[in-house]
Amino acid sequence: xxxxxxxxxxxxxxxxxxxxxxxxxxxxxxxxxxxxxxxxxxxxxxxxxxxxxxxxxxxxxxxxxxxxxxxxxxxxxxxxxxxxxxxxxxxxxxxxxxxxxxxxxxxxxxxxxxxxxxxxxxxxxxxxxxxxxxxxxxxxxxxxxxxxxxxxxxxxxxxxxxxxxxxxxxxxxxxxxxxxxxxxxxxxxxxxxxxxxxxxxxxxxxxxxxxxxxxxxxxxxxxxxxxxxxxxxxxxxxxxxxxxxxxxxxxxxxxxxxxxxxxxxxxxxxxxxxxxxxxxxxxxxxxxxxxxxxxxxxxxxxxxxxxxxxxxxxxxxxxxxxxxxxxxxxxxx
Amino acid sequence: xxxxxxxxxxxxxxxxxxxxxxxxxxxxxxxxxxxxxxxxxxxxxxxxxxxxxxxxxxxxxxxxxxxxxxxxxxxxxxxxxxxxxxxxxxxxxxxxxxxxxxxxxxxxxxxxxxxxxxxxxxxxxxxxxxxxxxxxxxxxxxxxxxxxxxxxxxxxxxxxxxxxxxxxxxxxxxxxxxxxxxxxxxxxxxxxxxxxxxxxxxxxxxxxxxxxxxxxxxxxxxxxxxxxxxxxxxxxxxxxxxxxxxxxxxxxxxxx
Numbered sequence: 001x002x003x004x005x006x007x008x009x010x011x012x013x014x015x016x017x018x019x020x021x022x023x024x025x026x027x028x029x030x031x032x033x034x035x036x037x038x039x040x041x042x043x044x045x046x047x048x049x050x051x052x053x054x055x056x057x058x059x060x061x062x063x064x065x066x067x068x069x070x071x072x073x074x075x076x077x078x079x080x081x082x083x084x085x086x087x088x089x090x091x092x093x094x095x096x097x098x099x100x101x102x103x104x105x106x107x108x109x110x111x112x113x114x115x116x117x118x119x120x121x122x123x124x125x126x127x128x129x130x131x132x133x134x135x136x137x138x139x140x141x142x143x144x145x146x147x148x149x150x151x152x153x154x155x156x157x158x159x160x161x162x163x164x165x166x167x168x169x170x171x172x173x174x175x176x177x178x179x180x181x182x183x184x185x186x187x188x189x190x191x192x193x194x195x196x197x198x199x200x201x202x203x204x205x206x207x208x209x210x211x212x213x214x215x216x217x218x219x220x221x222x223x224x225x226x227x228x229x230x231x232x233x234x235x236x237x238x239x240x241x242x243x244x245x246x247x248x249x250x251x252x253x254x255x256x257x258x259x260x261x262x263x264x265x266x267x268x269x270x271x272x273x274x275x276x277x278x279x280x281x282x283x284x285x286x287x288x289x290x291x292x293x294x295x296x297x298x299x300x301x302x303x304x305x306x307x308x309x310x311x312x313x314x315x316x317x318x319x320x321x322x323x324x325x326x327x328x329x330x331x332x333x
Numbered sequence: 334x335x336x337x338x339x340x341x342x343x344x345x346x347x348x349x350x351x352x353x354x355x356x357x358x359x360x361x362x363x364x365x366x367x368x369x370x371x372x373x374x375x376x377x378x379x380x381x382x383x384x385x386x387x388x389x390x391x392x393x394x395x396x397x398x399x400x401x402x403x404x405x406x407x408x409x410x411x412x413x414x415x416x417x418x419x420x421x422x423x424x425x426x427x428x429x430x431x432x433x434x435x436x437x438x439x440x441x442x443x444x445x446x447x448x449x450x451x452x453x454x455x456x457x458x459x460x461x462x463x464x465x466x467x468x469x470x471x472x473x474x475x476x477x478x479x480x481x482x483x484x485x486x487x488x489x490x491x492x493x494x495x496x497x498x499x500x501x502x503x504x505x506x507x508x509x510x511x512x513x514x515x516x517x518x519x520x521x522x523x524x525x526x527x528x529x530x531x532x533x534x535x536x537x538x539x540x541x542x543x544x545x546x547x548x549x550x551x552x553x554x555x556x557x558x559x560x561x562x563x564x565x566x567x568x569x570x571x572x573x574x575x576x577x578x579x580x581x582x583x584x585x586x587x588x589x
Contacts, residue, residue: 075462075472100493104474107427107462116428116549119457132553138359139453141350143558150549190471192501193490199497211588217346235588247513253495260475260491260511268588275346278456289586291578296347307581308564309574319575327579327589 003036003092003152008082009054010097011042012073013196016050019097021165024057026124026158027095028169033126036092039063040175043081045071048179055175057168062177063089069184075105076189081182082109091153093131098157100259110155117155118146120278122162139277140300160259160282204238204254211237211268214257214284215245218273218294218313222250227317228272234324237268242280258283272313276301293317334387334481336378337441339434339448339460340371340406342399346453356554358424367402370449374510376517377479378447379410385481387444388412394422394433400533407528408520414531419538426548427455431463436544437536443505445486450475450509458509465507472507473500477514 007027009020024040031038039061042050047064055062065085069077082105086094096102098120110117123134125145132145133156148154206212213232219225225239232239239255246256257264258280265286272293274280277300284290285304292305293313302308309316344350345364353360367375378389391406393399394417403414417433425433446468448461465472477497478489485503491511492498520528567577583589 075474079466100475100491103458104462104490107459108466108472111428111431111463111466116426117457117459118550119459135456136558137455137555138344138350139346139456140558142352142359142555144555145553147551147553148549149547149551190503191473194499194501196492196496196498198495235582243512259493261495263494268582268586298349299347302564303558303560304562305564306562307578308566309578310566310568311571311574315571316574319571320578323575323579324582324589327583331583331589 003034004089005031005036005038005093005095006086006089006091007038007040008094008096009040009042009050010099010101011044011047011050012101016053017097017099018165019099019160020054021168022160022163023095023097023158024054024059025163025165025168028058029163030093030095030124030126030131033124034131039091041065041085043070043078048177051177052174055177056170057175058171059175062175064177064179065182066179067182067184069186069189072193073101074189074191074193075108076191077184078105079109079112080184080188083112084182085180086113086153094153094155096155096157098159102157106155106157113153115150115153115155116148117157118148119157120159121156122159136278139275140281140303141298159278161285199253206238206240206255206257206262206264209238209264209266211235211270212240212257212264212266212284212287213237213270213272214240214242214274215251215272216242216274216280217244218275219245220273222248224314225250227314227321231270231317231321231324234321234328235268235270237266237270240264242274242277271301271305272317274301275299276303334381334385334444335442336381336387336389337438337443337446338371338375338378338389338391338406338411339446339464340375340391340393340402341368341449341452341454342366342393342395342402343368343453352555352557356556357552358555365398365401367405368449368452368454370451370510370512371402372449372517373512373514374447374449375406375409375411376515377510378445379518380515381445381479382410390415390441390443392434392437393417394419394425394430396420396423403533404528405520407531407533408525409518410524412531414533415536416533417536417538417541421538424548425545426550427457427459427463428549429545431460431467432545433541434464435467436541445505446470446507448507448509450511461507461509468505468507470505470507471502472509473502474509475511476508477511479508
């Protein structure tokens with residue numbers, strides 16, 4: 001029997017997480033490179049509801065791993081269910097999206113099986129029959145090619161945006177679906193989760209903004225935010241920030257860009273004093289044009305910038321605001 | 334409450350990093366600092382102790398330089414420290430780091446273990462959850478709030494895209510702490526003075542060697558990432574840069 005790659009897709013609160021299509025695309029690419037068989041699994045209280053949607057993709061098989069104990073999500077139940085399922089199936093490679101939910105249970109699952117997770121990968125390589133997973137290190141300043149040295153199953157998670165979900169190939173005919181019922185004893189589940197909620201009504205929807213001026217630690221002090229605001233106003237854009245700025249209360253949380261905030265893809269993203277930590281980049285790397293101003297020429301933000309300005313933002317921004325204002329006034333007359 | 338805080342020393346955020354000759358790791362002659370989420374984990378442990386009493390113990394693994402992280406934690410108010418001191422700890426994967434920590438604390442009885450949600454160097458985001466599984470404890474990740482309840486604790490988990498969730502859980506438990514859960518304190522002069530008399534237990538590699546095994550994953554090579562984007566540098570005086578940028582915005586990007 002050939003080796004199998006199993007993609008565990010994510011569903012939350014009765015919805016399939018779109019990032020799952022990216023992981024299926026990753027699985028299809030690895031299957032093409034290795035010749036291994038690709039299968040998928042949906043895990044949840046009523047996983048079979050989502051199985052048909054997944055089975056439309058080019059996959060050899062889709063499993064619906066079900067138990068009423070999987071609703072609501074707990075790491076204990078998910079790890080227990082998947083351990084049972086994977087121990088029986090013995091896939092060579094298990095792929096998942098690197099979501100907050102996966103981060104919550106996959107290290108536990110792998111440890112329970114005596115295996116390792118190569119987490120937050122951005123790609124893979126298949127060199128001389130060896131499978132390598134590429135991941136960022138030191139906040140994106142370096143990349144590492146990492147191999148598994150343990151027995152299978154191997155676990156790898158892919159960072160949001162590493163593969164194109166819309167490139168996940170559809171199958172010629174729907175993949176067969178098998179429902180797998182797992183038994184989870186009550187005593188296994190120790191956490192009692194309450195309803196998922198949003199803190200406050202999101203006042204600004206940054207996803208609709210065409211121009212975003214975003215500030216990071218380089219802005220230094222709260223009073224300097226005004227300078228960035230003036231540039232945003234001059235450009236007719238929205239002001240946003242990286243996490244540390246919102247953590248400090250300098251801007252409200254609903255202006256935060258990144259994995260814990262909003263994911264945006266404006267026409268123009270102007271990053272001021274943002275170093276480009278991975279958690280921020282995943283929230284804005286889809287922007288059409290990225291202009292970055294940073295005094296550190298090695299800041300990871302420059303890796304994804306279309307235009308780079310190495311310099312002090314306090315020198316650059318005021319004349320830029322002035323020029324933009326002039327240009328706008330000029331175009332109106 | 335007796336709380337253990339796992340802390341890590343990582344290169345400073347804006348430290349220029351260089352690869353070593355073997356391209357297996359960075360050159361170690363850089364400035365280091367405490368991993369930022371770990372600083373928030375420490376702060377949270379001190380606040381919990383101030384509310385409920387108990388003890389705060391900090392633990393790290395790494396060469397002699399990493400003791401600085403423990404010294405700073407003791408100066409901020411931690412009661413004592415455990416240092417797994419050996420350069421070999423730097424190369425351990427998350428699975429073995431967690432195993433080494435579990436071995437080093439096997440004679441202790443903690444109610445809570447905190448870690449930062451991930452490290453700025455490897456960025457595995459795994460060690461805390463692995464440690465929970467090794468100890469057989471429940472865990473919760475990316476925590477933004479902790480309250481003691483009658484039966485244990487109630488924590489606020491951060492989910493993606495602005496969502497949150499409260500979770501009730503029993504003790505003992507492992508929590509991975511999100512940056513921004515609290516406001517960090519500075520060490521006071523008196524704290525720095527007192528820290529000098531606080532105990533640091535050193536644990537040699539040999540003491541935990543039997544608990545750890547071969548790494549389950551291996552970094553084959555470390556390299557500067559190939560750029561996928563063509564980046565155009567805009568240079569000149571601030572006034573020149575402003576003019577050039579506005580020209581781009583108007584004529585190339587057409588957003589003005």
